Amino acid sequence: MPDPVSKVTWDNFVAMAPSDAKKLGLDEFGVVKVTANGYTVELPVLEQPGQAPDTISIAVGYGRTAAGKVGDNVGKNAFPFYSFLNGTFQTTAQATIEATGDTFPLSQTQTHHSYEGRNVIRETTFAEYKKNPEAGKGEEEGEHKKYDLWENTNEDRIHARPVYDWVMAIDLNACTGCGACVIACSAENNVPVVGKEEVGRRREMHWIRIDRYYSFAENGTAKADERTGMVTKEKEIAKLEDFSNVTVVHQPMLCQHCDHAPCETVCPVLATVHSSEGLNQMAYNRCVGTRYCANNCPYKVRRFNWFNYWNDSRFDNYLNNEHTQLVLNPDVTTRFRGVMEKCSMCVQRIQAGKLKAKMEKRPLQDGEIKMACQQTCSANAIIFGNRNDKNSEVYKALQSERTYYVLEELNVQPGIGYQVKVRNTGTESLA
16 A cells, blocks of 8 residues: 555655755655664655655664565664663654665655646635635636536436436545555455556556645645645646645545546447446456556546456465465456456445345335445545435535535546545634
């Protein structure tokens, strides 16, 4: 799983303020020798916005030697930097650093999921929210007009969903970026672990990812760009001289199950189609691996199987051992080389819930079906349910004045609504 803020996988590193790295003449991923408490390690430098100047930080838990083939010798052990004083462990120490002249590339996951500065994250302050509950939604752009690709009537829609319309709501206020949903999704849907080398080639397989965005502050007060407040463009980053005062917002991003899914219209073999319940589904046996769908997806959430990860000795993980394969979810097939995969909205859980209700001869109850990501979220940031049920929790959540849809200006009509993040900067009254 990627680190929640740096998005680095498989290694630990020396996190350093960009101003310090510039002052010391250190390049990104340049290896430095860190010495403290009589112990020395060599690790690459990562420029980390928000890191306090004149400090560095190193994650512990790496450099293990008895963790199995996957975990052994990953990163360097930073525990010896601890000292024991007055009956407690001191996790800080005076350190010296020295450049070695070497480089050690780190694999990060968010560097290639670029939205080119589009307004995908929306946030406001508590003071503005009190004045206008819809603050931060980008209302100055006006309401986006919806166009239909097919001739439909309300009575006879091609994409009609008479019984179930499965949708999701995600509250950016609640999400802490912990990544538990990423792990839960991988376990539930047999998503393979591909290793550092493949992640470095931009081939990670996570069906849900947590995007991290920085917004910057000025004089202790949150400072927003005219609309988004986000540091997402190179030209905006170039304006900033000091990255030490930034805030972070996390955004879970998964297949949006769009009503006008651009991936569906370009598939030459109908491997990805829309269901009568509002889901964008994959038929793996039809897929011939053109990858047109991935090129056409504006959310960058589709994953391509470059290898048979479950049956290839180069990927030594729980999928390719005859004993550890017993941990796989039998309700979800493992995918094979040359096919595209993505979030299925845990369709196996949906079918199981509907079948149980049918066997008990009763209607399906709201909240009875929970997605793996939703079930694991400790902050209840994810809500899933049937939009056709006006009393459902998800329907009420999507009616919130804070709800917006990512890239709705593209008219893809996504099925996942996000709720604007409201920051309490401490400068306004809570009354």
